[in-house]
Amino acid sequence: MASARKVGIIGLGHVGAHVANSLLLQGLADELYLCDVKAQKVLSEAQDLHDSLTFVPFNTKIVNVGDRYEELASCDIIVNAAGNVAMAAGNRDGELFCTTDSARSFANRVVDAGFDGIWVSIANPCDVVCTTIWHLTNYDPKKIIGSGCGLDSARLHSEISKKCGISPKSIDAYMIGEHGFSQIAAWKAATIAGKPLSELACEYPEQYGFDQAEVEELARKGGYVTYEGKGCTEYAVANSAVRVCAAVLHNEHAVLSASTLMCGQYGEEGIFTSLPCVIGAEGIEQVYTLDLSDAELEGFHKSCQHIRDNIAQLAWW
Ligand SMILES: NC(=O)c1ccc[n+]([C@@H]2O[C@H](COP(=O)([O-])OP(=O)(O)OC[C@H]3O[C@@H](n4cnc5c(N)ncnc54)[C@H](O)[C@@H]3O)[C@@H](O)[C@H]2O)c1
Numbered sequence: 001m002a003s004a005r006k007v008g009i010i011g012l013g014h015v016g017a018h019v020a021n022s023l024l025l026q027g028l029a030d031e032l033y034l035c036d037v038k039a040q041k042v043l044s045e046a047q048d049l050h051d052s053l054t055f056v057p058f059n060t061k062i063v064n065v066g067d068r069y070e071e072l073a074s075c076d077i078i079v080n081a082a083g084n085v086a087m088a089a090g091n092r093d094g095e096l097f098c099t100t101d102s103a104r105s106f107a108n109r110v111v112d113a114g115f116d117g118i119w120v121s122i123a124n125p126c127d128v129v130c131t132t133i134w135h136l137t138n139y140d141p142k143k144i145i146g147s148g149c150g151l152d153s154a155r156l157h158s159e160i161s162k163k164c165g166i167s168p169k170s171i172d173a174y175m176i177g178e179h180g181f182s183q184i185a186a187w188k189a190a191t192i193a194g195k196p197l198s199e200l201a202c203e204y205p206e207q208y209g210f211d212q213a214e215v216e217e218l219a220r221k222g223g224y225v226t227y228e229g230k231g232c233t234e235y236a237v238a239n240s241a242v243r244v245c246a247a248v249l250h251n252e253h254a255v256l257s258a259s260t261l262m263c264g265q266y267g268e269e270g271i272f273t274s275l276p277c278v279i280g281a282e283g284i285e286q287v288y289t290l291d292l293s294d295a296e297l298e299g300f301h302k303s304c305q306h307i308r309d310n311i312a313q314l315a316w317w
Pocket of ligand 1: 010011012013014015016035037038041067081082086092099101102106123124125126147148151179233234237
């Protein structure tokens with residue numbers, strides 16, 4: 001019998017709870033380890049998820065580990081959704097001190113307890129939190145994956161799809177850089193069926209000649225349209241993080257936009273940010289650079305600088 005696939009989730013708020021539910025519905029984990037500093041919250045989520053077991057594809061062991069982070073050590077994946085989304089109202093940077101302090105409270109405890117799996121980190125500001133986990137633990141950076149612009153790229157597909165009527169799944173386009181307001185769309189490298197969008201715009205101007213700046217802004221700000229009426233975003237972010245989990249658990253070598261350590265891409269290094277990555281059982285296998293226009297390249301560097309400026313505010317660093 002294959003060994004059990006174990007996924008831990010730290011932070012059982014809107015996002016963590018939806019990650020747990022999505023993992024259950026997709027039958028991706030044999031054992032789910034739930035962790036939150038709010039004892040009743042994690043107890044209630046564990047109860048609710050357990051009550052779903054009649055309806056999901058496979059039986060799943062659901063374990064309430066409270067705030068005993070060391071009990072996550074045997075997990076294949078730990079999803080970090082620990083934060084306080086109310087502080088991100090208006091700007092994800094509002095959670096800078098909260099989520100980095102959270103990471104400080106658990107990252108070393110988990111690693112010192114022997115964790116050897118993959119971090120999938122969602123908490124915002126996502127790129128700073130990923131860099132923090134790496135900085136604190138000296139963990140293999142390939143095994144730290146930020147959900148980063150995975151969600152923003154899906155938002156870009158969604159907005160392009162609304163304009164041209166093509167399925168979001170058939171659009172190969174990436175938001176890159178910071179998972180925040182400084183992210184940029186890599187338009188020059190955007191394709192459908194291998195054809196650059198710019199070529200399609202010449203051939204079918206009515207369908208593809210849309211205003212790219214407008215679409216980019218809709219993708220960049222889409223999260224705040226969702227936030228406005230819900231006080232959170234939850235379905236799409238959870239699905240994007242679970243997509244990363246699936247790529248790891250099935251060793252897919254899937255190309256997904258994710259936040260990863262820059263090691264000289266476009267001359268950037270020492271921070272996590274998003275580019276298209278090949279993701280498999282060992283984490284990030286490859287990081288691709290795209291053919292960017294001069295303006296896109298400048299935007300990418302500005303985005304990296306924004307991440308550095310945020311890190312510079314962390315007095316304990
Ligand atoms: N990267 C993305 O695409 C993306 C999208 C949406 C939300 N987010 C981020 O995900 C995080 C979670 O969002 P949410 O809406 O679920 O927030 P939330 O406020 O609803 O829940 C956060 C949960 O984390 C718990 N928590 C805080 N510190 C903890 C710690 N040290 N250990 C264990 N649990 C802890 C809290 O008790 C709470 O239950 C936030 O940082 C949010 O900004 C990221």
